[in-house]
Amino acid sequence: MMSFSFFLLLALDLLLQSVDGQTPPLSDGVPCAANRSIYPCSAYALYRAAADQLPALDLASVGDLFGASRLSVARSNNLSATGAALRPYQPLLVPLTCSCNSNRSSAAIPYQIAAGDTFYQVSTFKFGNLTSYPAVELDNPTLIPTNLSIGVTAVFPIFCRCLDINMTRRPLGLVTYVLQPSDTYASVAASFATDVPTLIALNGPQNGTFSVIFVPLYQIPPPLLLSDSSPAPASSPDVENDRDGVITGLAIGLGITGFLLLLSVISLWISTSKDGKSSSSNNELASATTNAGKMEFAVRSSEEDKLIGEISEWLDKYKVYSIEELKRSTCDFGASCRVMGSVYKGIMHGEAFAIKKMKWNARDELKILQKVNHINLVKLEGFCIDDSSGGGCYLVYEYLENGSLDRWLREPGLARKLDWRVRVRIALDLANGLQYIHEHTWPRVVHKDVKTSNVLLDHRLRAKVANFGLARAGFNAVTTHIVGTQGYVAPEYLADGLVTTKMDVFAYGVVLLELVSGREAAGAGGRALWAEAERTVFGRGKEAVAAWMDSALAASTCALESVVAVVDLARECLRKNPTRRPSMVEVAYTLSKAEEPFAFADDSAENLSVDESSSNLHKIGR
Structure with a gap:
């Protein structure tokens, strides 16, 4: 039966290809x-x-x-x-x-x-x-x-x-x-x-x-x-006649295939029913089948039961890992595999992953992550629910070899590898990622924690947005629970708790200043970088920008006009009035124009990475 079905499907596939x-x-x-x-x-x-x-x-x-x-x-x-x-x-x-x-x-x-x-x-x-x-x-x-x-x-x-x-x-x-x-x-x-x-x-x-x-x-x-009136591409009469014959053949072929599949489903159901008689259905989640195999969870509390009910629709989208797999891959969550805080590097089937240990409030981050899919967002690969010892939930992400942007900007040896064209490209990657969550999700997602430590770099120094732990679906909301990182928090959020996409634009403006200056968002005494730029750089011409820019950039060939243009863009992003800030669509478009003078061949930063011993560069959380 299996052999016949295989050859039938193969024949149908070839038939479709010959027509379409x-x-x-x-x-x-x-x-x-x-x-x-x-x-x-x-x-x-x-x-x-x-x-x-x-x-x-x-x-x-x-x-x-x-x-x-x-x-x-x-x-x-x-x-x-x-x-x-x-x-x-x-x-x-x-x-x-x-x-x-x-x-x-x-x-x-x-x-x-x-x-x-x-x-x-x-x-x-x-x-x-x-x-x-x-x-x-x-x-x-x-x-x-x-x-x-x-x-x-x-x-x-x-x-x-x-x-x-x-x-x-x-x-x-x-x-x-x-x-x-x-x-x-x-x-x-x-x-x-x-x-x-x-x-x-x-x-x-x-x-x-x-x-x-x-x-x-x-x-x-x-x-x-x-x-243009945009008609569908026309088919010749001969093609139309051929399609009629093909459709008839497909109807017969699909009918036979459907019958065989129905027999298979009935057989599987009978087998599963026999096995199910011996298992208890009280307070237990049935096996969740993924591409990697099958896994069973025992749910012991109403809080855990609520989480699983909310994420059950994603079980076929992400791989579900067992806690044993994660422990083996991280040396039992040992210090040698710790990246930072609650994030560990794990090796499974020869591939590296970043494993983030969560509390049971992981549902908010999961609900955000299942909505997004973009090249400039760190990808969630799967998760694990462990209640054996009150362990909570683990999120498994793709692992980015070059870690976070803040480390590359702070260490002189790494900062010299970030020439101006690479920095502009990183800024554009970040802008594209934020534009996606602002414009292509509904309700719109506000990241709420945009900063250089949440910008991760792959082996080609292409940037991805990470850490959606504070992200919120919805906009134009007000909260009394103010969270964030010093130097990046928008004034309207700090004063009134106003949550909009423009608070991400403000924080993005701070990141642009860091890319230009190499300095931290909050300096000694907590002085904000954006306040310093407002006092000494904005509107003061090329000479002020040249004196303020990162020494690693000053030592390289760098078009000062391009740097000034990015500083001007940062100034627009940092407007006190959020309604006067540009959208990330406008920011991405402006930066794409700034990028044009540079020859961004895909291999321009091929396989740049820090020493393997510096595995602690990789961050998912703070």
Whole structure:
């Protein structure tokens, strides 16, 4: 029975691929131009928003896919409403930063693998042939294409090109365009207000359907977007007839498969029922099955019972660990594995994790974490509930080798490795993470504890927001329980207990000052860094900024104009009146412009890490 089902499903899968697969000519990427000084550059991709490939048909989902803010996508398409719904297959210009990576011209987009993903499926359907699976394989040499782990982050190189030929009209940039079945060079040229000779000069003779070409962009939006009625891609009559036959075959095949699955379920139910007769159902949680296996919990108190009731819906989303697993991985929570406070480093199945011991109020942090999923937020891998000795709850996070940003800023040897372009990139990573929790969750999440010790760095010095212990879902609330870290707390929160996303913006402004100056948020005598900057730096010109900036930056080649721009942005974030502070969407957009002068190749900080003996750099909690 199992063999028959396997071959039936395999046949159905091949049948579906033969009908739905839109296979482009394979390519491992676009070679970089000989003149490397043209990199990085601003470029665009023409993306057709498909409802079955996005969480929602809106700019936020498109922005999340490409690592861009919805505001930048809206501006690239001259759209006034950033929250408006999109039409199926609506073409959109997505802004890219095109760089030369491993001798290939691309925009490296991080993507977190989900269930059912393959390099082929994601590159062909989710990214709409804007890249190819051979190129993805080249950019991810450590990943096995046929055995991708759910949650692992892969880099998808979106094909792009910087202008390397002389043109009488200088375009705003080149658009990566995927040829559709009805496209010709003449129709594409008309859609972008250019001409066929220009397309031939850029791309050579016309290639096949679903191949990538580069089109100059002279205006935003181009004529294509002004006249678009966004119909779904048309199928030929032959394809429609073929689909009718396929649907009939699928109906028969799925009916047989469903019958076999029904038999399997009945068999499993009978087996489980027999085993269940001998087990007590009083005050006990049934086995929770996860990808890693099965685990049983005995619930002994009403408080624990309440927690498990609240988190039971997430048991299939996260791995559930046993306390024995955690003890083995941390030398029984020994001092040698302690990172800081109640956080331990554990090794399980050859992989490092950060294990945070919680009290029973872990439900608040869990309820926040199960709502978020972003490349710039520290990922929760699983949890453990241990009531054997009143042990409470443990949260298991991904482990980030380079620890917290505050240590890198304070130690001279580490601070010298943080040149200005790396610091701007860290600031942008943090801005993107905060923008996500502010704009893409509902109710909106306020972190409430943004600080450099809660900003963790991976092996490439890319930043992630950590520690949601104080985070709150909801905004414009008032509390009398004031918590926070000296030097980061917004005035309106300290005075009136007002909780809004703008309190995170204020704390972010302090982090920007730390990145510029290398100083702590609260100095000797508790003097706030933002107050010092207000007194001696803000509005006092380049000379004041140069005298105040980190000596590690002053000793390196650093564009002072860029530093001044970041100081000015920090000043806006630190406005006393919260309504005058920018949103994190505006902050991220401003920083993305500040980032453009730097060539951020993905390997620019490849595998930078501190000595393994300094494992105490990693922090999840305070």
